[in-house]
Amino acid sequence: MESEEYEAGMVVREFCANGVCMKATEVEAKLDEGNIQEAESSLREGLSLNFEEARALLGKLEYQRGNVEGALRVFDGIDLQTAIKRLQPSLAEKPPSKKGKSRPESQHTVSQHAASLVLEAIYLKAKSLQKLGRVTEAAEECKSVLNAVEKIFHQGIPDVQVDNRLQETVCQAVELLPELWMQAGNFHEAISAYRRSLLSHWNLDNDCCTRIQKSFAVFLLYSGVEAGPPSLGVQIDSSYVPKNNLEEAILLLMILMRKFYLGKTKWDPSLIEHLTFALSSCNQTLVLAKQFEEVIPGVIHRVERWNSLALCYSGAGQNKAALNLLRKSVHKHEQPDDIMALLLAARICTEDFQLGAEGVGYARRAISNAKGTNEHLKGVGLRMLGLCLGKQAKVSSSDFERSRLQSEALKSLDEAIVLEPNNSDLVFDLGVLYAEHRNLSAALRFAKQFIDETGGSLLKGWRLLALVLSAQQRFSEAEVVTDAALDETAKWDQGPLLRLKAKLKISRSQPMDAIETYRYLLALVQAQRKSFGPFTVTPQIEDDKVDEYEVWHGLANLYSSLSHVKDAEICLEKVRQLKQYSAEALHTEGVMLQGRGETPEALSIYINALLLEPCYVPCQILVGALMSKMGSKALPVARSMLSDALRLDPTNRKAWYYLGLVHRDDGRMADAIDCFQAASMLEESDPIENFSSLH
């Protein structure tokens, strides 16, 4: 039994040199007795070696036997530094340009051979020290290998005619050094070791270089130690020099991806994950999308790639592109049940009236797939369903359809909040939906809850509360809320709140205060335009940045309502400078003409405005109103104009009022009563800005 195991398990090592081989057993026994000198001399005799060669072999034997302390003792007996010094001049003496080839070459190989022996010995010494946990000493030894290589080979390691084993040792030392410094906790040495590995000419093989690049990229990305830019010495004109960790890490990762496309390395799935983390955490998902697009087919499954790309585009705000990709990936022949893709698609659909119906489909599929480990996403699905139904309701063709969709939307959101009671976004959505439904007390409750839960940290919560209060005709309270919100808001974010405040002042019949607020808003907007670089804080509500055009237009309306014709015209001039063809400006102009009794001119201006923007509701209503006064022949035109306006904006009380007038004049009293009733109900629930501006 024992002898069998001996033969199968135990290894019989051999020494080979100068064409002779000898069994290592005898030498091993001597080493075990602690007799290094005897072991050495028996090797020297048996294989006709010199002292250093014998020691190097002994050290390697001890290292292989796992006796690293013994290996260290053996290596300590060699004066490695002197050996290196001896190697240097013999090579340095000969300038490489000499023609006489045969002699230097043979000498070169001999020297390479000797160098290989010495360098391997130092390298193994470093490895032994590492295994003993003496990492700083190990790093110093390892560094001396690289220093020696640089001294011996002034021009870098030649690509051709290099001793295999020498090259191997160099590669290993290059790779080991940064690791050792990291283990020693000396990160700055580690960084310079990494850069030295990658920027000097070590003639590294592809795999080794790839490993070092990746390990450096990971270090740069996650260590939290700022490396600082590389020294000026390695910078080349007109080439890209990374100036911080993230830039250097992304550069290395991109280079590694390219190596794979060129077939130089195997696919490493962690690379794309590192890039995803690095680029998405610095908002560069479009650059990431390019990386995903470049991955050659067959590496990432196409649906996975489409989904990743969709996330990238959506993350960069390019939702149309994202939706197109998602349509492919949730197609019935691909992965129709992927809940993440379905939810993202539904969310993108909530942003567009026309996509509402499509989004409803995705949301329903997401809900039915919220099972098992995905059950927790059911509430999210219901929320998306509610939002999409709400959008769909707005473009529905009939009143009946609209109210059906609206109540379904509310039902979905109510179901969702049962599943996600502390989802503040959901609370906000409910507030807006109830407000649009003109259930103002419910809307008020959710608005307050939202501000409480978010600690007032989101501007849209304050705006919702102020608008709901304004719809309840509680203007002074709405103003208190707006002022409180202004207190909680930094200067650059105050635009939408100031606009709200100006409108509240108008509603409270304080036009002079309103003008003052508009003036302040104008100064803010103009200052913002001048100082808003790409680096400043993006406002919380990016789509709702107040622009100068809007302010001038608001002022024009205000002056026109005060009959300050001159001021109003100055403001309108400004409006036209900012936007030459503007339905809003024409609207204000028409109202001013109408106020002066120039009705035909006003009508033609309204019609011009509708030619610019056929769906501009305020002008539709005014045209309808004017037409309704032009005798019975014009009544059908007025009626269709006003019905059109109501299709676009079903809660517009003016449209209902004028439509009531048309019905009355046409003798349809019952319809007229319905319209007037609608108008009077809406009057008591009209917010000063449309609730849909909150989305």
Place this chain on the structure above:
Amino acid sequence: MSDDTTISEATITTTSEHPTFATTDPSAEEAITTTTTTASETLSADSLSKYQSSIQSLSSIIPSIPSSSLSSSSSNPALSLLHHRQTASQISSLLRQPDSGAGDNNLCRWLYDTFQSGDPSLQLVVLRFIPIISGVYLSRVPLRKPLAGFEAVLLALYAHETTSRAGQPITVNVPDLSHPSLYHESIAPTKNNATALNLAVISPSLEPHGTVRSTRRARIVGVALELYYSRIYQMPSGSKIEFCEFCRVWAGQDGDNKKEEGRIPLPWELLQPMLRILGHCLMGSSCRRKEDSREVLEAAIGACKCLHTRSMHDINAKAILATGSLLRLGKMVLEANDDHALNDPTEISMSNVISI
């Protein structure tokens, strides 16, 4: 007008307490004068006396303090304080007490004064507690508890960062391989500089803030976390584990969908620094001690799971990408941990024939 007041009281959450100590507290002014008088002495003596006075005042706040930090023999008492587990857990549990964030809280004042001392080692001690301060703070905002003490500390950090960056944004030029770089060559003509590099803003410019306005709260905490991240390699693992725990609380997606206390809005200005810190906790194992790394790694994976779930609930594309990739990387790290020893490329090839 009586209506107005009812609304404002019912809905407006503002901190009435003044959130800085410097103007209200005479002892803080005293601290400033002592630093100016000792400035003429040598730097080390100056810092040493700062350490001693800081540790002295801490000893009156927490139950017990390590003797090693009090003795002047310790080479850097601040650093030994930073790594002293027992002290840290005493401070942490005080910070978690229900009334810990108030304006008159001694510990908050100590943290504020210690950070304002300007000594880097002492500032590290304060930064060590940033996870727990911001964690408790943000989760308590909806509860309307007094928080001026926490806010003072966070504002001090924000002001420090604003000054040291001169309000400037931190940007990154995302590389494009069509330009040659120091690590690669490019075949494309170098003259073509028209393809501009993508400029990414890591952290936008900073405006000074004297108080915590609620709409800027996330940004102020986010900047404090950015500062924490910049020193994270010096942080003890306990601090990182606390951070990971708060990520789970903030995400509010731990386990089933029961009502979770502490779920907060996670705007990008807060989420981004959180993700970078988590990235370190997950992947930075090479720069910390082996025995700590497993614990931090597991805490980080747990936090990533919760944040990934949360980002799915928010359908936040960027967050889904970042947390998803961190989760997959974490899994790879766990799998590779045992693998590496067998496959070490820096190991020489073992053979039975030993030759020159």
